[in-house]
Amino acid sequence: MNPAEQAVWADVLSQAVTGEMIGAMNYEDLASILHEPEEKNEALDHAEREAAHTRMFLDLARSIGVTVKGDPTAPYWSRIRNSFVHRADARDHTSCFLIQEVMLESFAVASYGRIAATAPASIAATFGAIAAEESQHVGHAVKLLREVRGRDIESFDLKTHAAHGEVMTTLAEMVARNDPKGHCGLCHGSCVKESLPSVGLCTDDLRGAALRQYMQTLDAIGLPGDVTLQWVARLPV
Amino acid sequence: MGGQAARVMLDFALIGHLEDWRAAASVLSVLRGRDLPPLPDEELRSILPWIPPRTVCRVVVRSRTGAEARGVYIDSFIPPDQLESRFLRENLARVRDAATCAMREGAGVATLGGFASILLEGRVEGLHDPTRSTTGNTMTVALIVRGVERALALTRRSLEASSVLIIGATGDVGSGCARYLAPRAKQLLLCARNQSRLTTLRDELDANAIIGTLDELAPRADIVICAASLPSPSLLLGTLPPHAIICDAGYPKNMKWSADASSAHFFGGLGTVSAGFDMTPDLEGILNRHPFRHVAHGCLLEGMTLGLERRFESFSKGRGGITPGRVDEMWAMAQRHGIELAPLHNAHGSIEEALTA
Numbered sequence: 001m002n003p004a005e006q007a008v009w010a011d012v013l014s015q016a017v018t019g020e021m022i023g024a025m026n027y028e029d030l031a032s033i034l035h036e037p038e039e040k041n042e043a044l045d046h047a048e049r050e051a052a053h054t055r056m057f058l059d060l061a062r063s064i065g066v067t068v069k070g071d072p073t074a075p076y077w078s079r080i081r082n083s084f085v086h087r088a089d090a091r092d093h094t095s096c097f098l099i100q101e102v103m104l105e106s107f108a109v110a111s112y113g114r115i116a117a118t119a120p121a122s123i124a125a126t127f128g129a130i131a132a133e134e135s136q137h138v139g140h141a142v143k144l145l146r147e148v149r150g151r152d153i154e155s156f157d158l159k160t161h162a163a164h165g166e167v168m169t170t171l172a173e174m175v176a177r178n179d180p181k182g183h184c185g186l187c188h189g190s191c192v193k194e195s196l197p198s199v200g201l202c203t204d205d206l207r208g209a210a211l212r213q214y215m216q217t218l219d220a221i222g223l224p225g226d227v228t229l230q231w232v233a234r235l236p237v
Numbered sequence: 238m239g240g241q242a243a244r245v246m247l248d249f250a251l252i253g254h255l256e257d258w259r260a261a262a263s264v265l266s267v268l269r270g271r272d273l274p275p276l277p278d279e280e281l282r283s284i285l286p287w288i289p290p291r292t293v294c295r296v297v298v299r300s301r302t303g304a305e306a307r308g309v310y311i312d313s314f315i316p317p318d319q320l321e322s323r324f325l326r327e328n329l330a331r332v333r334d335a336a337t338c339a340m341r342e343g344a345g346v347a348t349l350g351g352f353a354s355i356l357l358e359g360r361v362e363g364l365h366d367p368t369r370s371t372t373g374n375t376m377t378v379a380l381i382v383r384g385v386e387r388a389l390a391l392t393r394r395s396l397e398a399s400s401v402l403i404i405g406a407t408g409d410v411g412s413g414c415a416r417y418l419a420p421r422a423k424q425l426l427l428c429a430r431n432q433s434r435l436t437t438l439r440d441e442l443d444a445n446a447i448i449g450t451l452d453e454l455a456p457r458a459d460i461v462i463c464a465a466s467l468p469s470p471s472l473l474l475g476t477l478p479p480h481a482i483i484c485d486a487g488y489p490k491n492m493k494w495s496a497d498a499s500s501a502h503f504f505g506g507l508g509t510v511s512a513g514f515d516m517t518p519d520l521e522g523i524l525n526r527h528p529f530r531h532v533a534h535g536c537l538l539e540g541m542t543l544g545l546e547r548r549f550e551s552f553s554k555g556r557g558g559i560t561p562g563r564v565d566e567m568w569a570m571a572q573r574h575g576i577e578l579a580p581l582h583n584a585h586g587s588i589e590e591a592l593t594a
Binding site for chain 2: 177216233
């Protein structure tokens with residue numbers, strides 16, 4: 001791996017590590033507002049798995065000789081975290097699940113999957129294993145949220161739309177071709193997106209795969225495809 | 238009547254795809270809303286291939302009886318520049334996902350738009366719920382033969398005195414046209430790539446039908462029906478007699494028009510809903526690119542007709558199944574609801590006045 005490729009992986013892993021740190025914090029907050037002991041334990045278990053993913057990515061970074069920057073206060077990620085905290089403070093379990101297990105996990109499953117399909121074997125193995133675990137979280141959310149939606153469709157869809165407007169807008173800005181809101185605060189130098197092709201990745205594919213996974217997850221929960229298509233069509237590019 | 242597998246929540250689903258990037262841009266622009274600028278072309282081409290098949294708009298079709306049928310238009314989001322056979326596997330998966338989407342919507346019957354039907358070679362048995370999927374080809378045949386009859390009437394000619402050349406004669410639509418026209422036309426001239434199937438079709442028809450190559454048959458034709466599935470317009474019929482009329486019902490359009498072409502031509506297989514239909518959001522101007530309102534391809538009109546009739550069944554099952562009796566049955570249903578032949582036209586507009594002159 002040449003230095004230019006190492007620099008790209010350092011930035012990619014910085015995003016992944018930060019995303020996993022956010023995930024662990026979100027699940028800890030979720031555990032604190034859930035009432036049933038079984039649900040609480042499950043959320044804590046997920047928080048631990050997200051922390052384990054962080055360690056796996058850090059181990060990977062060490063093995064390929066790069067330094068990563070994990071920073072939940074980085075501009076884009078902190079906006080996502082704030083959206084979650086706002087819902088957790090309001091004890092809005094449904095929106096918390098939607099943000100963490102549908103939006104963030106869909107994004108992770110799709111982008112990790114793309115990376116696993118193109119990266120060298122040593123890197124692909126870690127991303128592939130974590131993508132598989134994250135997809136279980138998505139599956140968990142689909143089952144749960146289908147039931148919740150069935151109880152009050154209108155309220156559920158309103159909550160989803162509101163969370164989408166905040167979190168998916170931020171994620172879309174993160175994977176837009178040009179940073180509309182400036183530097184992400186994690187890349188070591190200039191934005192990594194232009195350099196992704198040097199390691200076989202491209203922003204368009206990562207964005208496309210993430211949006212497809214997200215729409216398919218919303219389909220599985222039962223939201224109308226024409227409505228979610230309009231939401232996605234309005235995301236920033 | 239089939240289709241008891243799932244609860245019916247809508248009468249019909251129309252499965253189609255965006256014909257070109259201009260249409261794709263227009264649809265996405267409507268979905269984004271007027272307050273946002275249209276997607277830049279580069280972004281559109283990057284995003285569209287990732288959109289999973291899904292409902293794009295809700296459709297209400299009205300019958301002249303006063304009845305209504307409710308349905309959806311589902312787009313497979315096959316990228317307009319990926320219609321070639323090398324994308325077959327991916328495109329088939331998209332059509333199947335679109336059919337699954339139709340069933341998830343609770344559609345009583347799902348009809349396959351032209352290209353989707355071609356992909357499945359006119360067969361519906363591989364779909365999620367074949368008992369409720371129809372190729373739409375019976376209505377397409379009905380509209381083609383009505384168009385041929387009208388073109389001849391406008392030129393004061395008769396079918397009985399005309400030789401009809403059918404290009405793509407062994408396909409589902411082509412063979413349906415051949416069976417319908419065999420007892421009515423002076424002579425059928427049949428042309429297709431598969432010689433074995435062509436011979437079988439000729440032998441099946443109890444009529445004056447001959448088979449041959451395009452070059453051999455074209456000089457003898459009074460009217461031509463193009464019903465082939467070609468990747469791009471590629472037929473040049475320079476050897477046609479000047480009085481010949483061409484009905485291009487292929488998808489994509491079969492004919493490549495030369496500037497000096499003297500033959501009259503019109504798009505076949507198109508009909509119009511006289512009592513109208515509404516789309517929400519309103520995409521009619523985008524999905525119907527014809528110079529008249531409420532015009533649609535026959536395959537989609539078959540879905541609307543079956544929906545209005547509450548006949549939730551696989552009316553058109555696939556290759557070789559279109560008989561004159563079924564065409565007449567479909568046409569009678571269409572007539573009941575005011576679904577008519579669209580005015581004869583091509584990309585330049587109506588040709589009816591020119592034919593009359």
